[in-house]
Amino acid sequence: MAENPCLPKLARIVDIVEMTPIEKLFRLEFVDEEDAKAFNFKPGQFVEVSVFGVGEAPISICKSPTRPGPLEILVRRVGRVTNALHRLKPGDLVGLRGPYGNGFPMERMKGFDILLVAGGLGMAPLRSVLQYAIDRRDEYGEAILLYGVRSYQEALFKERVIELIEKPEAARFKTFLAYERDDPVFDKLREKHPENVRKGVVTVLFECADPYIKPEKMCAVICGPPIMYRFVLKELVKRNFKPDRIYMTLERRMKCGIGKCGHCVVGGATSIKYVCKDGPVFTYSDVLSTRGLV
Ligand SMILES: Cc1cc2nc3c(=O)[nH]c(=O)nc-3n(C[C@H](O)[C@H](O)[C@H](O)COP(=O)(O)OP(=O)(O)OC[C@H]3O[C@@H](n4cnc5c(N)ncnc54)[C@H](O)[C@@H]3O)c2cc1C
Ligand code: FES
Known part of the structure; x- marks a missing residue:
């Protein structure tokens, strides 16, 4: 049977840096080495981060794949999940799903x-x-x-x-x-x-x-x-x-992060976009052709 795509992988918080009174930078490492090897991301992609017993939230990856070492995410506390994340300490475990989204077209930007x-x-x-x-x-x-x-x-x-x-x-x-x-x-x-x-x-x-x-x-x-x-x-x-x-x-309220639940859908009859799957990176051309994107 295929693995459930919404099942998070375990990751450990290895370091927390307080950046501002409401934002913290978390450094995370997958507990299982195989999960770490399989995790390849692009600038602009995001992960669904879960705090066990509380819930999950989409958060952008805040470092480049060209830099080795732990994954970095920067989290502003605004509500249930993000406040719970801020209460965690180095050594605590979180769940990670992803990477999700299209990311920035770094290939297409070459030479510019x-x-x-x-x-x-x-x-x-x-x-x-x-x-x-x-x-x-x-x-x-x-x-x-x-x-x-x-x-x-x-x-x-x-x-x-x-x-x-x-x-x-x-x-x-x-x-x-x-x-x-x-x-x-x-x-x-x-x-x-x-x-x-x-x-x-x-x-x-x-x-x-x-x-x-x-x-x-x-x-x-x-x-x-x-x-x-x-x-x-x-x-x-x-x-x-x-x-x-x-x-x-762009940001929208999300649930699944993988184009299944329809929470993040925007647009009208001529153009519909799933912000989680078709985005979160869009061009201004997309904005001009899709109602409600910006
Ligand atoms: C693709 C993507 C990338 C993101 N990257 C980051 C990131 O790098 N760092 C970061 O701190 N946050 C990021 N966010 C926003 C983050 O996902 C939300 O702040 C988080 O889901 C809030 O969850 P909560 O349970 O803490 O808040 P809740 O308890 O769900 O809500 C608290 C309050 O925040 C509002 N709110 C919650 N989520 C959103 C949202 N997405 N847009 C507008 N208002 C919202 C609610 O209306 C409510 O007023 C990103 C969101 C998306 C979609
Ligand atoms: S968050 Fe479920 S479809 Fe986009």
Whole structure:
């Protein structure tokens, strides 16, 4: 009999890093070596993580497959499952199903410059693309990161982001940061690097990055809160990015994660999409042809 695809594999939490007051980075290792060997993922894919006795939640994989070591996921606590995850300790066990979803088309992006636009927690799946593009630098052109956060306290991987701005020669790509609330660390960084750091929402960074944005040889990759997409898409369309070279990863309420339950279906008569199976990565062309995707 075929194995039940919804049966989770056991994984152990090997490390937990507190990133912000509401977000933690979990490092996980499969208990069974065979499960670890069979787990091959792409940037932009997600896993269903279960806390036993509580439930499961879809969470993006937050590292690149080019990096060895434990699987990394970054979890914001918002409800039942994510709060239960935050209560776990190193050594505790969780269930993992996946990897699921289409992921970013890293093959199709080869040879192009990559513009990454991340808002808040959107940094989690985009970190995977960024690491991948850095590790396979010869296969891609220039990489540019526009990262928007509300405050210093809420910024993810902030030490690394600051380092990338302070030492651009070591970074091999250009980093721009926008923040909304006054903060001594970010204010000082802005004074030192006014060309890279701005007050405001992520879209204010387009102006700083414009000299490096080359839509004719560039793919854009976006992830952030739902409100962000409309404004970022407007900036990209204004700069004549081709709709099928704008990729974005979207979230919907999910159950099965594998196209069986219908929870994540969007669209109408002309185009129906399962966000879990056809996505979570979609192009702007998909958005234009599918009602309710963004
Ligand atoms: C493909 C995909 C990738 C994701 N990646 C990440 C990630 O990397 N890190 C991360 O922290 N979260 C991620 N999420 C969101 C995460 O799945 C939800 O926050 C989680 O399922 C909430 O479960 P819960 O039981 O803790 O909350 P619940 O108790 O179910 O809900 C708590 C509150 O959050 C709201 N809520 C729950 N899920 C969603 C959702 N998907 N969209 C909007 N509102 C929601 C509910 O309406 C409610 O108000 C991802 C979601 C998807 C679909
Ligand atoms: S989550 Fe079940 S069909 Fe997408």
